[in-house]
Amino acid sequence: MRLWLIVAIVAPALAGAAFAVLYLWPVDKPERIEVLAGDPGRGAYLARMSGCIACHTNTEGGGKPLAGGVRLPTDFGTFYSPNLTTDPDHGIGNWNLQDFAAAVRQGISPEGEPYYPSFPYPFYGSFSDQDIADLWAAFKTVPPVAEASTPHDMLPPFNLRMGLKLWRGLFYVPETFDPDPARSDLWNRGKFIVEGPAHCGACHTPRNAAGARQAELALHGASKLPDGGKSPPITSAALKRQGWTISSLQYALKTGIMPDGDVFGGSMGEVVRDGTAFLSEEDREAIATYLLERDG
Structure with missing residues (x-):
């Protein structure tokens, strides 16, 4: 009986303490940006x-x-x-x-x-x-x-x-851009876009039960996307197996038209319509170059 009494008293106290710690746990880090003129x-x-x-x-x-x-x-x-x-x-x-x-x-x-x-x-x-x-x-x-x-x-x-x-x-692991000095400027530009702003891995990388990306399977495709569909792998090997070239991928990112004449649908269609279609030819080439020439 004493053991149960102790558990009944201590367990809620520990739960309350854990709740308080989680509630008060600061996660923000001050952003110190010098006043910059934005374009x-x-x-x-x-x-x-x-x-x-x-x-x-x-x-x-x-x-x-x-x-x-x-x-x-x-x-x-x-x-x-x-x-x-x-x-x-x-x-x-x-x-x-x-x-x-x-x-x-x-x-x-x-x-x-x-x-x-x-x-x-x-x-x-x-x-x-x-x-x-x-x-x-x-x-x-x-x-x-x-x-x-x-x-x-x-x-x-x-x-x-x-x-x-x-x-x-x-x-939480924030992406940082670390250029590869052994690669071309175009390849590194593609790396910055794909792994950074364009966040291709958000849809093309599988996630675990907690909704976190599985880094070891980056760009290997994913199922159970929010629109109910799934995304294909866009690793270099997968793209080459499907017959993609830098030129055809660059064109598809502009028009949404794939090499077989079909068009991107679902979320990827929106990505092209509202995003990559507005990019420069050089940036689309950079994306295609990185995806087709990256390791893995």
């Missing part, structure tokens, strides 16, 4: 490369640019992309450059709360301070839309945002 044109280009338009514009629902509302169903619940317009109440109109940098590169809100990894912030860790300043300059030109973001509809226990701190501790 909104370059920032808009980076936003296209990063998929911001596709993920935060509800074209099917007639939504306005970057006003959010795109639905993303998953096994953990349904995510809805937030309003990223300059509206001060419902968007990011009250943010500053430091807030923006912490959100994009760390996945942390101005209030210090972690964002769900449906926002591919780990890939944006490769952005330089100048990239962030340019993006911020571009976002400040977006007209405000006074529409509240749709709240995420998460299943328990994933609706407890503090649990993301534990997830980050276990799985």
Whole structure:
């Protein structure tokens, strides 16, 4: 009886202590960016490369640019992309450059709360301070839309945002860009785009039961995508087996037309329509070069 009494007293106390630690665990790191003059044109280009338009514009629902509302169903619940317009109440109109940098590169809100990894912030860790300043300059030109973001509809226990701190501790590895001096500038440019802003691995890498990417299977394809489909492997070996060349892949990233005359569908069609179609020929060539010549 004494043992049960001790357990009854200690267990809730330990659970409460663990809850308090998780709640108070700070995850944000101060972003110290020197005041930089941003180029909104370059920032808009980076936003296209990063998929911001596709993920935060509800074209099917007639939504306005970057006003959010795109639905993303998953096994953990349904995510809805937030309003990223300059509206001060419902968007990011009250943010500053430091807030923006912490959100994009760390996945942390101005209030210090972690964002769900449906926002591919780990890939944006490769952005330089100048990239962030340019993006911020571009976002400040977006007209405000006074529409509240749709709240995420998460299943328990994933609706407890503090649990993301534990997830980050276990799985969060920000991407950084480390050029390979043995490779060409074009190859390295493709590496930066594929592993960074374009976040190709977000859809083309399988995930574990906790929703974290399996790094050892990077770009090997994935099932159970939010649209219900699956993504093919885009490793160098897989692409070559399917007959892709740098030229045909570069063309497909511009037009959506594959070598057999068929077109990309689903999410990849949106990626081309709202993203890669706007990139320069050189950047599309860089992506194709990296994917077809990378190891693995």
